[in-house]
Amino acid sequence: MILSTQLLDWYSTVKRDLPWRKTGDPYAIWVSEVMLQQTQVKTVIPYYERFLDRFPSVEHLGMSNLDDVLAIWSGLGYYSRARRLWEGARYLIQNLGGIVPKDYEALVKIPGIGDYTAGAVASIAFGQRVAAIDGNVKRVVSRLLAWPEPIETTRSLRYFRESLLTWQSDQNPGDFNQALMELGAMVCKPTKPHCEACPLAQFCEGYLQGDVQHYPVKKPKTQRQEVTRLTFILRKGNQIYLQKRPSKGLLADLWELPGVELSQDDLQNFSNSLMTISIDTYLNLFRQAIPESEYERQVEEDFKRGIEFHGPVWYTFSHRRWELIWLIIDLDKYYRVGCDERETEPTRSLLLREIQGTYQLETLEARKSDMCKWVSSEDLRLIPLPVAFQSIIEKLVNF
Secondary structure (H helix, E strand, C coil): CHHHHHHHHHHHHHCCCCHHHHCCCHHHHHHHHHHCCCCCHHHHHHHHHHHHHHCCCHHHHHCCCHHHHHHHHCCCCCCHHHHHHHHHHHHHHHHHCCCCCCCHHHHCCCCCCCHHHHHHHHHHHHCCCCCCCCHHHHHHHHHHHCCCCCCCCHHHHHHHHHHHHHHCCCCCHHHHHHHHHHHHHHCCCCCCCCHHHCCCHHHCHHHHCCCHHHCCCCCCCCCCEEEEEEEEEEEECCEEEEEECCCCCCCCCCEECCEEEECHHHHHHCCCCHHHCCHHHHHHHHHHHCCCHHHHHHHHHHHHHCCCCEEEEEEECCCEEEEEEEEEEECCCCCCCCCCCCCCCCEEEEEEEEECCEEEEEEEEECHHHHEEEEEHHHHHHCCCCHHHHHHHHHHHCC
């Protein structure tokens, strides 16, 4: 088809020199596709190279500790991607001898691999004639078709897939898919597309209608939730208390500086000011954030001496924005700290978990040493902590 020929000719001339385009290893291609989700190419390249240097194969990744994987990923954001990669590698080791399957239908069954990633790996690594539809491709196709409906719908996705398979090259499906992604990234941009440089302008209904900016049509965005994240920093000398977040929800499986989210409704109950909260209320919030009751006595004494707020700093996620405010609680140097690594008996406690976008207290049974630990301020940068806490960490380290 002429469309495919012109696109591939253009791609062979202008394609960027990227490390994942120099390999046919399906594992390496899989890693790159996951890293590139919602992250710019220039940011991904050094992380991709470090990741493959540390985990060069499915076996190396799947047999590693999740904390080690998250540490290498640290700073790239969207940490659930790293966890899904790790889970997928473990699945392959347990079920397929560590071999990445060649077929799209088999790939999509791997935990953490969705339609797009399966299509990308199957077409690029194995030459299977399947579509790989990411955000760039949706934008390109919606403009080519002048598609009048929101691109997020099942009907839109089905029609896009059918159209792509009609256009796709029989000989080079992987290059065709990558060429469409490249076109969306370099030419058919969300704003100010370079239509005059587009190899497909003559086929583009949106361009021919003189209304390319109208596409893609999207559903109205839901308003981003803004919350205050009250963070409790327990410190004993130069040791900082960390605890692990749940395996599901926001920032899953990462270590954190513990805290609680306070919605606008919560703050209204406090007369819109944390300054008006009683000592008992602070202790209540502390218990929600840190389930270890052994700290409560000194924390209460510390609160009674006066509460000093630090911050705020802001951090924006895709669906919510944190206003981070923190309290530093210095434990007496003779005070015994918990999270003893020698401890092996399970402990039952309450932990604040994110469930379907809200936080709820849930009974947790696990070893303390699995859920919390003390880390020197110098070593904080070595822990896979969310980027959201980096401003606080810098202030603690430079204290």
